[in-house]
Amino acid sequence: MTAEALADSLHLQPDGSRWPVPPAGGYTVDEFFTLDLPPHTELIDGSLVFVSPQRNFHTLAMYLLEQGLRQHVPDDLRVRRKMAVVLGRRNVPEPDLLVVKADGVGGPRQTRYEAADVTLVVEVVSPDSEDRDRDTKPHKYAAAGIAYFWRVEMTGAHDRPAVWTYDYDPVTGAYASTGVHHDRLKLSVPYDIDIDLTGIDRL
Structure with missing residues (x-):
């Protein structure tokens, strides 16, 4: 056009x-x-x-997870927030957080990442994005071969984040659930991660 x-x-x-x-x-x-x-x-x-106005939870959950991801990120990876990811000819989602390969990072004018440069995508679910974050986007991220996907939702009496984690299965071409984390998110992939999810109360 x-x-x-x-x-x-x-x-x-x-x-x-x-x-x-x-x-x-x-x-x-x-x-x-x-x-x-x-x-x-x-x-x-x-x-x-288009993005609708977000709840306070969305901002706080993003901040908490971003800080946790940055704490032990290895030299060959970088943590980014709200950057476009090109998945194909007609799909450019913008994950809330993503971990990308360092060699896929350009200069300060960079506006997008290719799916091949992305290791992890994180979506914090909002009321207006439930279907996209739970169904549409995970299918597209998996189809693009992105290795890890996290879905974050507000749960429980204290409105704290729960994190559903998924690994890409190359045999099925889809994500396989690896657990749901409520008070603590401790993982060894894509690198060593240990986040106190109750820490949102102190933000």
């Missing part, structure tokens, strides 16, 4: 703003990155997915 065609696809809204209307068949990755969109917009199956 040319720049002129993209401009023509912007639809005037009642408030005077202009929002893009997907072309037949949806947007491609290349088209997606030419659009002037609100922060953290995702491309899922060629359609634009």
Whole structure:
């Protein structure tokens, strides 16, 4: 799609703003990155997915897990938050957190990572993203061969995070559950990780 065609696809809204209307068949990755969109917009199956206002839990859970991931990250990996990941021609989700290979990290102007450079993706479930985070995105991450996936949800009387962990099974091409973690997240893959999930109470 040319720049002129993209401009023509912007639809005037009642408030005077202009929002893009997907072309037949949806947007491609290349088209997606030419659009002037609100922060953290995702491309899922060629359609634009906009972010709704988030609960405090979402921010605190992301912070807690990011700090935990950074604590012992090895030299050949890097921890990132809210960065686009290209999974295919029409899919560019933006995981809440991701661990990427150091050799896939470019300069400060980098806007995306390729799926082959991603080792772990983490999604913190919000009320408006339950189906995508529990079903749509895990299937797409697995299809792209990303080795590890975590799903984080608010649970229990104290509204603390619980983390469901999954490993990619190359035989089935899908994720296999490796457990659910409530008070403590202690893993040896993709590297040694030990996070006190109750620490969210002190943030």
